[in-house]
Amino acid sequence: MINQSLSMPDTPTSNTSPNGYRLVSIGQHAQILIEKEAIVRNTWLLLVLFFASIITLGSGTMAISPKEVVDVLLGQGDTMNQFVVKDLRLPRLLAAIYTGAAFSLAGCLMQTMARNRLATPGIIGIDNAAMAFAVSSIVGMSVSLAPSFMALAGAATATALAFGLAGGSGTRGYRFIVAGIGIGAIAGAVTQLLLSQVSIDVANSAYPWTVGSLSARDPFMVNTLSIGIAICVIGCLLFSRQFALLPFSDQVITGLGANIKHIRILALILCITLTGLAVAVAGPVGLVALVGPEIARVLSRYRGIPLISSALTGALVMMLSDLFGRTVLSPIELPVGIVTAVIGGPYLIWILVRRSSRSSL
Amino acid sequence: MTATAFKQKPNTFSASLSADKLSLKHGKISIIDQLNVTLPEGQVTAIVGPNGCGKSTLLNGLSRVHTPSSGVVMLDGKDIHSLPSKEVARRLALLPQDTLAPDGITIEELIRFGRHPHQSLLRQWAMDDQEAIKYALQAADLEGLKDRLLDTLSGGQRQRAWIAMSIAQETPLLLLDEPTSALDLGHQIEVFELIRNLSRQGKTLAMVVHDLPSACRYSDHIIAMKEGEILTQGSPKDIMTKELVRELYGVDCDLMPDPMTGSPILINIRRLKS
Numbered sequence: 001m002i003n004q005s006l007s008m009p010d011t012p013t014s015n016t017s018p019n020g021y022r023l024v025s026i027g028q029h030a031q032i033l034i035e036k037e038a039i040v041r042n043t044w045l046l047l048v049l050f051f052a053s054i055i056t057l058g059s060g061t062m063a064i065s066p067k068e069v070v071d072v073l074l075g076q077g078d079t080m081n082q083f084v085v086k087d088l089r090l091p092r093l094l095a096a097i098y099t100g101a102a103f104s105l106a107g108c109l110m111q112t113m114a115r116n117r118l119a120t121p122g123i124i125g126i127d128n129a130a131m132a133f134a135v136s137s138i139v140g141m142s143v144s145l146a147p148s149f150m151a152l153a154g155a156a157t158a159t160a161l162a163f164g165l166a167g168g169s170g171t172r173g174y175r176f177i178v179a180g181i182g183i184g185a186i187a188g189a190v191t192q193l194l195l196s197q198v199s200i201d202v203a204n205s206a207y208p209w210t211v212g213s214l215s216a217r218d219p220f221m222v223n224t225l226s227i228g229i230a231i232c233v234i235g236c237l238l239f240s241r242q243f244a245l246l247p248f249s250d251q252v253i254t255g256l257g258a259n260i261k262h263i264r265i266l267a268l269i270l271c272i273t274l275t276g277l278a279v280a281v282a283g284p285v286g287l288v289a290l291v292g293p294e295i296a297r298v299l300s301r302y303r304g305i306p307l308i309s310s311a312l313t314g315a316l317v318m319m320l321s322d323l324f325g326r327t328v329l330s331p332i333e334l335p336v337g338i339v340t341a342v343i344g345g346p347y348l349i350w351i352l353v354r355r356s357s358r359s360s361l
Numbered sequence: 362m363t364a365t366a367f368k369q370k371p372n373t374f375s376a377s378l379s380a381d382k383l384s385l386k387h388g389k390i391s392i393i394d395q396l397n398v399t400l401p402e403g404q405v406t407a408i409v410g411p412n413g414c415g416k417s418t419l420l421n422g423l424s425r426v427h428t429p430s431s432g433v434v435m436l437d438g439k440d441i442h443s444l445p446s447k448e449v450a451r452r453l454a455l456l457p458q459d460t461l462a463p464d465g466i467t468i469e470e471l472i473r474f475g476r477h478p479h480q481s482l483l484r485q486w487a488m489d490d491q492e493a494i495k496y497a498l499q500a501a502d503l504e505g506l507k508d509r510l511l512d513t514l515s516g517g518q519r520q521r522a523w524i525a526m527s528i529a530q531e532t533p534l535l536l537l538d539e540p541t542s543a544l545d546l547g548h549q550i551e552v553f554e555l556i557r558n559l560s561r562q563g564k565t566l567a568m569v570v571h572d573l574p575s576a577c578r579y580s581d582h583i584i585a586m587k588e589g590e591i592l593t594q595g596s597p598k599d600i601m602t603k604e605l606v607r608e609l610y611g612v613d614c615d616l617m618p619d620p621m622t623g624s625p626i627l628i629n630i631r632r633l634k635s
Contacts, residue, residue, distance in 0.1 A: 257450025
C-alpha cells in the first residue's frame with residue numbers, strides 16, 4: 001500500500017550512479033552515464049572482430065598464418081605476403097566491415113523507429129533502386145558512370161520518391177512504407193527487364209549488383225562509406241538519449257519534452273545515408289540489416305537499443321559470410337549476398353522462433 | 362488517513378493551466394470546439410463523461426500533445442506551444458493511457474526517463490536526479506522493486522511505476538489519462554490514494570476517470586463533458602445529481618451520500634425508460 005507518511009529522503013552525500021551504469025565525470029560540467037554491460041559486450045565484440053579479421057586476412061588460395069598476418073600489418077614480412085594481405089585482402093575486408101556495420105546499424109535504427117523487428121531500410125525500396133540504377137549503368141549506358149555512383153543516385157532517388165509520394169505524412173506513417181514498397185517493386189522489375197534485354201555476357205557482368213558482392217569494390221566508394229559510417233556512429237552516440245525514447249509512445253516522448261518529429265527525421269537520415277553508401281559499395285545485402293541487429297539484441301538480452309553492438313555484429317556477419325563465400329568452393333567465389341541469405345536466413349528464423357516472447361519489437 | 366507528514370519538495374512551485382477557446386480536431390472531425398477551461402490550482406480535477414466525449418482529446422490538448430486548430434492553452438500565462446517543449450516538460454507531466462515501454466527495462470530505468478527534461482548530453486546524472494528518483498520510488502512505494510523488470514510486475518505496480526516516472530519529472534502539474542483503467546479494485550485504490558498524496562504536496566492534478574463514484578470520492582473538482590462540451594463543473598457534492606448522470610450516460614439512478622466519507626454514490630442504476 002502507499003506510504004502514508006512520506007518524508008523527504010535524506011539528501012545523498014555523494015553522487016552514486018544507478019545500478020548497472022558507470023558514471024563518467026569530466027570536470028564539473030559533464031556527467032555521462034554508460035551502461036556497464038554495453039562496455040563489456042562491445043569490447044568482446046571488438047576483440048572477436050579483430051581476431052576474425054586476422055584469420056580472414058590469412059585465408060584464401062594462399063594461406064598465411066596469423067603470425068605472418070600480424071607481421072605484415074606491423075610493416076614486416078616478405079613482399080609476397082605484403083602484397084596478398086595489404087593489396088588484395090585488406091581492402092576487401094574493410095569493405096566487408098564497413099558495409100556490414102552500415103547495413104546493421106541502419107537496420108537497428110529502422111527497427112526501433114518502426115517498432116518492428118522485421119523492418120529494414122530495404123522495405124522502403126532503397127536496395128532495389130540502387131540495384132536498378134547500378135545495373136542500368138552497366139547494361140544500358142555502356143558505363144557512362146561508375147555503377148557505384150549510380151547505386152548511390154538510385155538510393156537517393158528512392159528516398160526522395162518515397163518522401164514525395166508519402167506527402168510528408170511522417171516517417172512512421174504507413175504511406176511512407178507503402179510508397180517505399182511500391183518503389184522497390186518497380187525498381188526490381190526494371191532490373192529484371194534490363195537484364196532480360198541484353199546479351200548474356202553483359203547480364204553476367206551486371207549480376208553481382210543484383211545479389212550483392214564484395215569482389216573488386218570501388219576504393220573511392222569504400223573510403224566515402226568509411227567516413228559516412230564514422231559520422232553516423234558519432235551521430236548515434238550524440239543522440240543516444242533521444243533515440244532511447246523511440247520505443248515509447250508519441251505522447252510519452254512529447255510529454256518528456258523531446259521533439260518526436262526531429263528524432264525520427266534524424267534517425268531516418270542516418271538510416272538512409274548508411275544504407276545508400278553501403279549499397280553503393282556492395283549492392284543489396286539487406287539481410288545483414290535483419291540478422292545483425294537481431295544478434296545484437298540477443299547479446300544484450302533484449303535490453304535497450306544496441307546500436308553500437310549492431311554495427312559490430314553486422315560487420316562480423318558480413319566478414320565471415322564473405323570469408324565463407326570466398327573459401328568454401330574455392331576457386332569459385334560465391335557472392336556475399338548469397339551467403340548471407342543461405343546462412344543468415346535459417347539463423348534468423350531460428351532466433352525469431354526461439355525468442356519471440358522476450359521482445360516487443 | 363490524517364497522519365500525513367509531508368514535507369514539500371523544495372522545488373515544487375505552483376503552475377496554472379487553462380484553455381481559451383480551444384478547438385481540437387482529429388483530421389477534419391471536430392472533437393472540441395471553443396472550449397474554455399481552467400484547472401483549479403493545487404486540486405485534483407476529474408474529467409468525466411461518456412466514451413468519445415473528448416476527455417482524452419482535451420487532456421492531450423492541454424498537454425500540447427495534440428495541436429489545437431484554434432484557441433490557446435496557457436501554461437503560467439503563456440501559450441504552451443510558444444514555450445520550448447523541454448521547459449514545458451519541467452512544469453507539466455502527462456501519463457498517457459497506452460504504456461509502451463522499451464524492452465527489458467527495470468523500474469528504476471523507467472523512472473529515470475522522467476528526468477529526461479532535466480538532463481542534457483553532458484549532464485546525464487546529477488545529484489538532483491538521484492534525489493528525485495529516490496523520492497519517486499519512495500512516494501510510489503516501489504523501493505523494494507526498483508531493480509525488477511517492468512513486465513514482471515502486476516498491473517497496479519506497473520501503473521505506480523509509470524506514475525513514479527511522472528513524479529520524478531518534478532512538475533507542479535500532472536495530467537493522467539485513465540490511470541486506473543484495467544486495474545482491479547485494490548489496485549485502483551492504491552493509485553487513487555497516491556494521487557491524493559501528490560495533491561497534498563501542492564501539485565495540481567487532472568485525471569480522466571470512468572468510474573463516477575471514484576471521481577466523486579478522490580477529486581476536489583469535477584468537469585463533466587459530453588460531445589466535446591462541458592456540461593457542468595464544480596465540487597462533486599455540488600454538481601452530482603440524478604439529472605447529470607442521466608444526461609451524461611443515459612441511465613437513471615439514485616444518489617446517496619457515502620456513510621463514511623459523505624461523497625455521492627450511485628445506487629439502483631437502471632436503463633432509462635423511454
